Amino acid sequence: MSTSWGFYNPVQIHFGLGKVKKLPSFVGNDSSKLIVTTSGHVSRAGVGGLEEQLGLKDYFVFDKVVPNPDIESILRCVDEFSDEKISSVVSIGGGSVIDTGKTVALMLANKNAELRDLLVDASHVKSLPHFAIPTTSGTGAEVTPFATIWDQKNKKKHSLSGVSVYPAMAVLDPKLTQFLPEKETVITALDTISHALESLWNIGRTPITESFACKSLRSSLSALPEVLREPGCIKSRTKLMEASLLAGMAISQTKTAMAHSISYPLTSYFGVPHGLACSFSLSRIITLYATQNKSDHVVPLMIDVQSLLDSLGLQTMLGRYVNQRDLDELKCKMFNPSRAGNFTVKDFEIKDLVDFEL
Structure with missing residues (x-):
């Protein structure tokens, strides 16, 4: 183990039962947000249920996240919302959802950037504020500066990495994992x-x-x-x-x-x-x-x-x-x-x- 080391992790963490109800005070309700999630989560919560669960207003929803997100699915999301005035990204789901949220937050903040270029080096770009809400207990993606993206055609795994990939905030509510x-x-x-x-x-x-x-x-x-x-x-x-x-x-x-x-x-x-x-x-x-x-x-x-x-x-x-x-x-x-x-x-x-x- 090295005796010379440093530590840096900028993610603001809110942990505890009921913390997801505090989301509006963390995110704010004064501009448009993009909620990144899965169709399964939306169907379980219902349209009104999603709003009630998160307490947010004035938002868009992308619910087509796939397991092990690939380049094509990421670009579909970016294309769908590139003309909207998105102020922040809220991802609610497992690791695939949070990794999608990380990547989309970067690309919407850098609309002229190519995803394949960011996969080579994302350290030089900024991101929209990203609020990560895990609904599983496993990936830890809410506090890491990485996002895994798959190239299904060529059977390759890519890693988006850099300080800008860190979410701005992680909101961990164990109640979301209870069932x-x-x-x-x-x-x-x-x-x-x-x-x-x-x-x-x-x-x-x-x-x-x-x-x-x-x-x-x-x-x-x-x-x-x-x-x-x-x-x-x-x-x-x-x-x-x-x-x-x-x-x-x-x-x-x-x-x-x-x-x-x-x-x-x-x-x-x-x-x-x-x-x-x-x-x-x-x-x-x-x-x-x-x-x-x-x-x-x-x-x-x-x-x-x-x-x-x-x-x-x-x-x-x-x-x-x-x-x-x-x-x-x-x-x-x-x-x-x-x-x-x-x-x-x-x-x-x-x-x-x-x-x-x-």
Whole structure:
């Protein structure tokens, strides 16, 4: 762990039950806002329900966000609202929604910019104010300077990054996750665990990111089993959302590492949900890391997390999307230098992390 480090995260955070009701006082109601969400969220809330839920007036709605947003879906949103006088963007949903909101906020503030140019470097542009409201506990996207965008045609994952990608504000209300179905609860919680672990076996690990990650993992260890036993328990849902936030804060500084490098082709080629794709290899990575870093004081915590992961049957879950032959064919695509290069362990082979009997 480096002894020379810095920390910067400009996102204003509001966390707690009922916080979403405070949104009008945060955002203001004096100009037009663009709400970015999914059709499912709108249908559940209803047109009046969305207004009641958020308390906003004078807004547009884009509800065509797709899972793993691609370049085409982003551009559809920008084209639809480029002639409107949008003052800010409010995204309410999971990671795909928030990543869409981040990208759209940038593009609407820079109408002459090309998305592909921003994917190369977004550090030199400004963004419309973006207010991120997560409805899952997993991605931590509300506090990171990254947005993942997929090129489905070429089966590639792109990352928009830069200080301007940070939302202006994150409003986290655990009540919004209380009735999240079990599958989505587990998949997004796995993303949280992956983020926390990835920031610990990371060349960018610092005392502050370690603190965030360890607190996140301890919360996940207790809260995920509790939520699976009692899905409506708001106390446990609150702990899961806090875990997600803290893990997001950690990777906002370190970025992710090996597990995410492995995950990207699984999502782009076979549609494996991100949380599953970046967590099925974690148990093997924990063993690898612990073997080579026995003196690291966080290893016992990692071993506890490993027990939880092993109890969830992740390989069985993965087998619903891919088989061993699929994994074998993708191994050559699983080394992403920008992520794998952050992993502190260098002496290993990817096949040792992904060979399973599926």
